[in-house]
Amino acid sequence: MITFESASEAETEMLASRLAQSLEPDTVVALVGHLGAGKTRLVRAIAEALGVDRQAIASPTFVLVHEYAGRLPIYHFDVYRLKNAADFLALGADEYFTSGGVCLIEWADRVESFLPADHLRIELAATGETTRRIQFTATGPRSSAILQRLQVK
Numbered sequence: 001m002i003t004f005e006s007a008s009e010a011e012t013e014m015l016a017s018r019l020a021q022s023l024e025p026d027t028v029v030a031l032v033g034h035l036g037a038g039k040t041r042l043v044r045a046i047a048e049a050l051g052v053d054r055q056a057i058a059s060p061t062f063v064l065v066h067e068y069a070g071r072l073p074i075y076h077f078d079v080y081r082l083k084n085a086a087d088f089l090a091l092g093a094d095e096y097f098t099s100g101g102v103c104l105i106e107w108a109d110r111v112e113s114f115l116p117a118d119h120l121r122i123e124l125a126a127t128g129e130t131t132r133r134i135q136f137t138a139t140g141p142r143s144s145a146i147l148q149r150l151q152v153k
């Protein structure tokens with residue numbers, strides 16, 4: 001596990017762009033944290049770092065998934081409003097996991113059992129108005145390799 005203390009949005013953005021450079025096709029990122037922790041902020045910064053126009057990045061609260069065309073395709077999920085965790089698979093989520101893009105899933109703890117075994121878990125927590133604790137956990141060899149690349153950057 002790696003822990004970062006972000007002192008500002010700018011620091012979160014820098015971390016996101018380092019992470020973006022470490023991501024590879026079929027990476028699944030599980031974002032976990034309370035409302036306002038910074039999940040969407042981190043997704044926006046990752047997408048921008050992958051070359052997506054800032055204007056294209058919406059909050060996916062009312063649809064399950066938004067797609068952005070970056071250096072890698074980005075699939076941005078928000079499962080907050082899913083009534084039933086099993087709907088996640090019924091809506092075809094696992095096809096996205098292996099489609100060559102990067103899946104970024106907000107509120108991923110709600111669909112934990114439907115995630116691929118090897119995914120990168122990012123837990124965010126507000127520690128102050130502009131400070132956030134951001135913890136990365138790898139759950140398999142592929143996500144471990146991503147964390148290793150992130151650490152040497």
Ligand SMILES: Nc1ncnc2c1ncn2[C@@H]1O[C@H](COP(=O)(O)OP(=O)(O)O)[C@@H](O)[C@H]1O
Binds near residue numbers: 009037042
């Ligand atoms: N260091 C920081 N890193 C990320 N976001 C921050 C930071 N400091 C303040 N914020 C603010 O926290 C809020 C996070 O909101 P958002 O990303 O929508 O949260 P979530 O998607 O987890 O509900 C944003 O308004 C953002 O501007």
Ligand SMILES: [Mg+2]
Binds near residue numbers: 040
């Ligand atoms: Mg959000």
